[in-house]
Amino acid sequence: MKVSGIITAAGKGKRMKADMKKRGLKPRHKLLLKLNGGTVIEKTIVNVLSAGVDECIVVVGHQKDDIIPVISDLDVRIVENQDDLPLTGSLLNGVKNARGLFCLCVAGDQPTVTPRTYKKIIRAVGDDRVSILGRGSFGCLDNARGLGMPFAAPRKLLLKYLPLYSGNVNPLLWHILGDGIILYAIRPSDGIELINLNTFDDYLKIIRRN
Numbered sequence: 001m002k003v004s005g006i007i008t009a010a011g012k013g014k015r016m017k018a019d020m021k022k023r024g025l026k027p028r029h030k031l032l033l034k035l036n037g038g039t040v041i042e043k044t045i046v047n048v049l050s051a052g053v054d055e056c057i058v059v060v061g062h063q064k065d066d067i068i069p070v071i072s073d074l075d076v077r078i079v080e081n082q083d084d085l086p087l088t089g090s091l092l093n094g095v096k097n098a099r100g101l102f103c104l105c106v107a108g109d110q111p112t113v114t115p116r117t118y119k120k121i122i123r124a125v126g127d128d129r130v131s132i133l134g135r136g137s138f139g140c141l142d143n144a145r146g147l148g149m150p151f152a153a154p155r156k157l158l159l160k161y162l163p164l165y166s167g168n169v170n171p172l173l174w175h176i177l178g179d180g181i182i183l184y185a186i187r188p189s190d191g192i193e194l195i196n197l198n199t200f201d202d203y204l205k206i207i208r209r210n
Contacts, residue, residue, distance in 0.1 A: 003122055004100030004155070005053035009041055009071075009108035010061030010081050010090040019199045029063050030197055031108050032070065035207060040197065041067060043111035045074050051118035053104055059094040061085060088169060092162040098155055105158075105169075106150045109197035112206055113150055117193060120186045125152035130176060134185025135194060141183045144173035157181070 009031055017027035031041035038046075041058075049056055056074075060067050061081035068078060079097045081090055087107075095103055102125050104118060117133065124131035132151035134141075148169050157176065165172050177183045188194055192209050195202050 001102060001122075002054045002100040003052075003102045003104055003152070004094075004098035005048040005051070005056040005104045005106065006091065006094035006098060007041075007044060007048060007056065007058045007076075007106045007108050008087060008090045008094065008149075009067055010059050010064075010085065011087070011108075012062045013109075015198045016200065016203075019201075023200060025200070029066060030203070031067060032063075033203055035111055039070055040111050041071060041108045042074065044106065044108050044113075045071060045076060047111065047113060047115050048104065048106055048118060049075060050115035051104070051122065052115075053122075054100055055098070057094045057097055058108070059090045061090060086166050086168075088162050088165045088167060088172065091169065092158070095155060095158045095162060101155055102152055103155050103158055104150065104152045107148075110150060111197075112190075112195055112209070113193045114189055117186065117189050118150065121150060121152045124184050124186060125154070126182075127154055129182040129184055130157070130173070131184045131186060132173070133193065134187055138185045138187045141177070141185050144170060144177055144183060146170075147173055147183075147185075 013030040016030040020027045056076045058076045121131045130153040
């Protein structure tokens with residue numbers, strides 16, 4: 001089973017920048033915040049690579065000139081958005097460039113999800129099954145409430161559904177579930193894997209654990 005890791009790193013990170021400015025801090029892109037001697041985006045990439053994917057694609061857009069030099073020495077293939085795209089558009093750009101039959105879809109601001117959890121997500125994906133990091137409910141789900149990345153899905157399924165949406169991935173997950181595709185939730189190894197890196201407090205929680 002050939003798996004392509006796709007990491008979206010094209011967003012503006014406006015909530016984090018606004019929060020930092022409110023605190024009197026110099027606003028920085030959240031993917032470039034320091035973590036474990038590197039940056040948030042580097043940690044996310046290393047975790048995905050350590051999960052044993054066959055390739056790792058990083059989709060860049062906003063502030064790409066700052067992000068690309070930071071990740072260029074890592075074993076990744078960089079795909080650049082030509083326009084200001086929503087999350088689903090960035091993800092579709094990565095999927096179109098992927099070579100694997102399955103795609104592990106990860107947000108660049110998810111440095112706390114461990115290789116072990118990514119491996120579990122990969123093992124659970126199938127031709128008619130999407131596997132995802134669960135939030136409260138696990139196993140086969142009857143709803144997609146509150147769910148997003150990371151998840152793994154067949155590439156052909158993503159090519160079918162992603163063009164239908166412009167925004168985040170949650171409506172897409174509801175759609176595929178409604179079409180009879182299995183949505184299977186994996187239990188996180190640790191609650192910190194569920195942190196969404198949107199505010200400076202989220203960042204502080206992460207660095208206190210690393």
